Amino acid sequence: MLLTLDGEGALYMQVYRSLKQQILAGRLREGERLPASRLLADSLGVSRNVVLQGYDQLKSEGFIVGRVGAGTRVADHLATADVRTGLAAARRRGETVSAVRLTEQANIALAYWQARAQPGTLPTRALDYDFRYGDVEVDPLSARIWRRLSGHLFTHSVHQYGHPQGEPVLREIIAEYAGAGRGCDCDPGQVCIVNGSQQALDILARMFLSPDSQVIVEEPGYPGARTAFQATGATLVPVPVDLAGIKVGQFPDPGSANGLIYVTPSHQFPTGSILSLPRRLALLEWAEQHNRFILEDDYDGEFRYAGRPIPALQGLDPAGRTLYVGTFSKVLFPALRIGYVILPGNLVEPFVGLRWLCDRHTATHQQRVLAAFIREGHYERHLRRMRKRYQGRRRALIDALHQAFGAEIELHGTNAGLHLLVWFREDALAAGESTLIAAARAAGVGVYPVSPLYQRPPGRLGLLFGYGGIPEARIAPGIARLRRVFAALR
């Protein structure tokens, strides 16, 4: 009999679980004799006592009968419906297999997912005022137009396999749009359609990174990108961000390592800094000198409320070292799952190859509808409407925060995007970050700490306030209530 211990928890429980699996899976049959405890202990390399304790546990649950020495046997009544149901349930839960070995990247992705699924980062309907970042408004007018186009464009050809690079009509429109709207320099042949920007990050990570790579990332920064890079085994090199974006002057010498530089220049996540023009140029220069590609994640470059727009890095880059990632999910509908990447021409085919391997292509019908939505001008009008709406919320949020907290806070990232970052005076942290957040939550206000987005905690209280998902009228009362929570904790 081949027993494997799953290595989790007390040894005797491992022996118990392993034997129970054998019984449930029918490999140890009713009435069959169990191995002598001494033999089993030897073969497993554990003490006899451990085996005896395991047997005791099985006995107490009725799986085995008999006395040690006189021979221990599998109980006789195991073929009952109860046991069979128990077995089926155990199999469905996966408990019949011990010692499942997952890859390192699976464990990294799991930790990322579980961190995200913690209370406080998933939507909670019970909150009266939720300032979760990442939420966006679904515009009913745009949804109606989308639906109409969706019906019109439902033709026979949308049901056949498509090209992994994406529908030509959509790539053309994106090249045009990214040129006019974001200052990118590209032709449709450089555009690849993906299922939202996360897929672009994942594919680019797989395309460029291996365990010997280094990735320069912003500190604090976007966990979705960091995790995609870490999953390849690459090493992250966090570089601090200030009001002018990532501190390019602090990039370490990469030595002979290869890798990427990941930046969110138009609205740094989460600080909201806009990468200054001198730093943009220095970044491009550095990349050129050290033969690196820059992954430019323009995740919410569309929403800008003040200041002159700075064109995308991609458009400033004379050397073709920028891999530009854009998305429509944040701007239109989160569930849309369409983004794009603009690559130097000779990198398109490798990208397409990996995309083909990942999941073939993005649903054709959705791509056609999006192309029509942009071509007919609905996208521009949508952007204008939403900018105005978000602008109002942003104003309300800034005013409410100033009124409630005055000189106790410092605001960042107010010029663009759909969230802002609020740093509190140092003594605000005295009560403890999680205490503050839990108290706010108990009072029906969802606020979210910036600290999980740092690799090293910032040492003061910073909260992110998203306004993509909260109506303007609820902002001031929400902040007022938050103020009362804070006051009560002092």
Add this chain to the structure above:
Amino acid sequence: MLLTLDGEGALYMQVYRSLKQQILAGRLREGERLPASRLLADSLGVSRNVVLQGYDQLKSEGFIVGRVGAGTRVADHLATADVRTGLAAARRRGETVSAVRLTEQANIALAYWQARAQPGTLPTRALDYDFRYGDVEVDPLSARIWRRLSGHLFTHSVHQYGHPQGEPVLREIIAEYAGAGRGCDCDPGQVCIVNGSQQALDILARMFLSPDSQVIVEEPGYPGARTAFQATGATLVPVPVDLAGIKVGQFPDPGSANGLIYVTPSHQFPTGSILSLPRRLALLEWAEQHNRFILEDDYDGEFRYAGRPIPALQGLDPAGRTLYVGTFSKVLFPALRIGYVILPGNLVEPFVGLRWLCDRHTATHQQRVLAAFIREGHYERHLRRMRKRYQGRRRALIDALHQAFGAEIELHGTNAGLHLLVWFREDALAAGESTLIAAARAAGVGVYPVSPLYQRPPGRLGLLFGYGGIPEARIAPGIARLRRVFAALR
């Protein structure tokens, strides 16, 4: 000046390209002096002659002027529109970056994509009769129903972020369907929705495989799965397939390596063998003994024309070692991009974590429409209609092949699926496989060799005939014409 050679082609051309990049990127400016050829040769570790040849090439294209010795300079007229256009074009093509290093997995995926994109594996409208496998028919009635449901279910909630495991309503229906229709044993909590089966293969590969893993695969077998496994660095262990499916008795001792077993039991790809019940049981036993998971790809288990249906391995498996992958793309519309995987319960969360990292989730609206399509009985009716239609084509194809080639051929895989495999008598290969296929193609008949699906060529001529994309009435004339092509080559 930092020059890097790209390592491709003649050395002097590498020097030429590298210098041209410096000039186009503005790092060598107009009128600027080039390094002395001897110095440059030393720093690059090439002979002086190589540098001189490179300079000559640049001179002949007008990028540099002057005489060796008297000093070579960048030409003065480079700020012209022509050059700027040339630079932009070079940047767009990615020619401004030399020596791009891609990962091994990117190269593997690229080779897979390029092999697929060869003439003969992509659709060619110019063919009169195309027996490409993998094509399926889009049913106009089902498409109309889908469109109607699509309009009805276009509600506000379909636009917000969804859960990476998939919509609960769809998971419930799939669990029910897979239980009744495919003999799977599962509850909705074990079902994860993916963008077609390829995504499931890719995620499972990333979840279980690393460079020290071994994957047992069918020989011949499905390249989409093989490539996903190889991309992780894992080693493939091909095991031959006969009329009863993969030869489980020939599985090698896995030693201490971990890994997966990949099988297509309901209709082996490409031979069409159905894995016999004794082998199914032996396979499950082997997996249990060696602590492996089995990846069961049920890519076209839906279409079966003769014989009693054998339930999915997943339903026979007492030990919870089967990872079942199903798809709707092949059955409904290829562009739909919805598949699913049924996992032991404790593997669901790791799968969901990786899915979240890959691309978040499958578009919500499509999932809801599919759920309604199945719940309202349209899917069952669609299957019945299509089975009847494909049954007719299969009959026509078998008859035509027998009539045209008689005893010269042997048919395999006729009981299920959407293609069959035809082995020709040994002397058929005398003319050369590619000659035969090219001649058929020239005559307007698309036929496809089985040999690329082997890791070691089979040594005789085998052709795959898909009937998913060709109307019944065109089958007999297509085969008759193929016969004439063959006869002419004898």
